[in-house]
Amino acid sequence: MAAKRTDVGAPERAGAMRRRDFFAIMGAGAAGLFARGLYTAGGGATGALVGAPQPNIIVILADDQGYADLGCQGAKDVATPHIDSLAAGGVRFTNGYVSGPVCSPTRAGLMTGRYQQRFGHEFNPGRSAAAYETVGLPLSQITIADALKQAGYATGIVGKWHLGWAPKFHPLRRGFDEFFGFLGGSHSYLDAKADPLDPILRGTEAVDEKEYLTDAFTREAVSFISRHKDHPFFLYLAYNAVHAPLQATEKYLGRFAHIADPKRSTYAAMLAAMDDGAGAVLRRLREDGLERDTMVFFFSDNGGPIGVNGSDNSPLSGAKGTVLEGGIRVPFILQWPERVPAGKVYDEPVISLDVFPTAVAAARGGVPRDRVMDGVDIIPYVTGAAKGRPHETLFWRSGEQRAVRRGQWKLVRAAGAPPALYDLSRDIGERQDLAKDQPQLAQELDQALGKWESQLAPPLWGRPAQPAGRRRQRAPAASRP
Numbered sequence: 001m002a003a004k005r006t007d008v009g010a011p012e013r014a015g016a017m018r019r020r021d022f023f024a025i026m027g028a029g030a031a032g033l034f035a036r037g038l039y040t041a042g043g044g045a046t047g048a049l050v051g052a053p054q055p056n057i058i059v060i061l062a063d064d065q066g067y068a069d070l071g072c073q074g075a076k077d078v079a080t081p082h083i084d085s086l087a088a089g090g091v092r093f094t095n096g097y098v099s100g101p102v103c104s105p106t107r108a109g110l111m112t113g114r115y116q117q118r119f120g121h122e123f124n125p126g127r128s129a130a131a132y133e134t135v136g137l138p139l140s141q142i143t144i145a146d147a148l149k150q151a152g153y154a155t156g157i158v159g160k161w162h163l164g165w166a167p168k169f170h171p172l173r174r175g176f177d178e179f180f181g182f183l184g185g186s187h188s189y190l191d192a193k194a195d196p197l198d199p200i201l202r203g204t205e206a207v208d209e210k211e212y213l214t215d216a217f218t219r220e221a222v223s224f225i226s227r228h229k230d231h232p233f234f235l236y237l238a239y240n241a242v243h244a245p246l247q248a249t250e251k252y253l254g255r256f257a258h259i260a261d262p263k264r265s266t267y268a269a270m271l272a273a274m275d276d277g278a279g280a281v282l283r284r285l286r287e288d289g290l291e292r293d294t295m296v297f298f299f300s301d302n303g304g305p306i307g308v309n310g311s312d313n314s315p316l317s318g319a320k321g322t323v324l325e326g327g328i329r330v331p332f333i334l335q336w337p338e339r340v341p342a343g344k345v346y347d348e349p350v351i352s353l354d355v356f357p358t359a360v361a362a363a364r365g366g367v368p369r370d371r372v373m374d375g376v377d378i379i380p381y382v383t384g385a386a387k388g389r390p391h392e393t394l395f396w397r398s399g400e401q402r403a404v405r406r407g408q409w410k411l412v413r414a415a416g417a418p419p420a421l422y423d424l425s426r427d428i429g430e431r432q433d434l435a436k437d438q439p440q441l442a443q444e445l446d447q448a449l450g451k452w453e454s455q456l457a458p459p460l461w462g463r464p465a466q467p468a469g470r471r472r473q474r475a476p477a478a479s480r481p
C-alpha cells in the first residue's frame with residue numbers, strides 16, 4: 001500500500017475531504033438533491049476505521065449465472081479458479097440473494113441499496129422506442145456511483161447497464177465518470193454491430209469493437225484500474241456473460257470438449273472467459289500493490305435460466321424469473337484482505353442491496369437519509385464485530401409472485417395458489433409445503449409481506465412482452481419437480 005493512498009492529510013484526498021467537510025458543515029439544502037439526502041458521519045458506525053485508507057471498490061457482476069456454477073459452489077464440469085480465489089481470500093455467502101429475479105430490477109436495487117419496487121422499478125424495461133423517456137432508473141434515485149463520487153472516488157462502469165435508454169438515464173448522468181459497454185439487456189459477443197440500436201459505447205460514442213465482448217470488457221476494466229491506481233476508485237464490472245446469446249471463441253470452447261451437451265459446453269466456455277477476466281483484474285490489483293485494500297464483490301444478477309443457457313441452480317428449485325431460490329439465490333463472494341478474514345463461509349442471508357451501504361461505509365462516504373435504505377453494512381457481521389444477522393426479514397416481488405424469508409422460513413406466493421411455506425434449513429429445494437402444518441407462522445409471514453408491500457410504489461411500467469417463440473420462465477408453482 002503506497003503511503004499516498006492514505007486518506008488523512010494526503011494531497012490526493014484534499015478534494016474529497018473538502019467535499020465531505022462541505023456536506024458536514026452545510027447540511028440540508030447545500031447542493032441540490034444529492035446533498036439534501038446525505039449524512040456525513042464518516043461511514044457506518046462500525047464499518048470503517050478512522051484514518052484507514054479509502055479502499056478501492058470493485059463489483060464484478062455476472063449475468064444469469066447458476067447457483068452451482070462455480071468451483072467453490074460445487075461445480076464439477078467447469079473450473080473457475082480465479083473467482084474461486086476470491087472466496088479463498090475472502091468470504092463466500094451461502095445465502096447470498098439478489099433483490100429481483102431478472103436483470104434490470106436487480107440492477108436498480110444494486111445501484112440504490114433499496115428494494116427497487118419502492119420506486120416502481122419492478123420489471124425489465126422493454127425495447128420500445130416510445131418508452132425511452134419514461135423507462136429507466138428514476139432520476140429521483142441516488143446511485144452508489146453518486147455516493148462514491150461524492151466521497152472522492154473515480155467511478156467507472158464497464159459492461160451492461162440495462163437501466164434506461166434515454167440520454168437522461170445514461171451512466172455518465174448517474175454518477176459514473178467513465179462508461180464502456182452497452183445500454184440494453186443483452187448483446188452479441190462476437191459482432192459489435194449486430195444490434196445497431198444498441199451499439200458498444202465508449203462514453204456516448206459508438207465504437208467498432210473487434211474483440212470477443214467478455215475479453216473486451218476485461219481489457220477495459222484492467223485499463224481503468226491502471227489509470228486510477230493512485231486514487232481510490234469504484235469499478236462496476238457488469239459482464240453480460242453468461243447471458244444468452246450462447247457465443248464463445250475457440251480459445252475457450254477448446255477447454256470444454258469433454259462436455260457433451262453443446263449448450264452447457266458453450267456456457268462453460270463463456271464462464272471461463274469471465275473467470276479469466278476476473279483473474280486479469282486480480283492480477284492487475286496484485287501487480288499494482290492494491291489487492292489488500294480493494295473490496296471485490298462477485299455475484300450474479302439473478303439465478304440461472306436453466307433451460308435457456310445451460311446453467312445449473314442445483315440444489316435449488318426454480319430459475320431466473322421466479323422467486324423460488326433458483327431465481328434469487330446466487331453465487332455471492334466478497335474479498336477484502338485488509339478487513340475480511342480469508343476462507344470464511346458465512347451462512348446468514350445477505351442481499352445485493354447491501355453492497356451500497358457496505359461500500360459507502362468503507363469509503364466513509366454518505367448514504368441518503370431522506371429515504372428508506374434497505375441494505376446494511378455487512379462488514380461488522382462478517383468480522384463478528386456485530387452480533388445477530390444483517391437482516392431479520394427479506395422480501396421479493398415480481399408482479400404476481402412474492403416471497404418473504406425470515407430465518408430458516410420462507411413463504412412463497414404464486415399467482416392463483418395459496419401461500420406455500422418452506423423450511424430452508426431442511427428443504428433447500430422448496431419441495432415440502434408446510435403451510436398447513438404451521439398455519440400461524442405462515443400467517444405471520446404473509447402479514448409481514450403485506451406490510452412491506454404497502455410501502456411499495458405501483459410499477460412504473462409493465463412487464464415487457466416476450467418476443468414470439470421465446471421460452472418463458474415457468475412460474476413458481478409449475479417449476480417444481
Ligand SMILES: [Ca+2]
Binds near residue numbers: 063103
Ligand atoms: Ca440477468
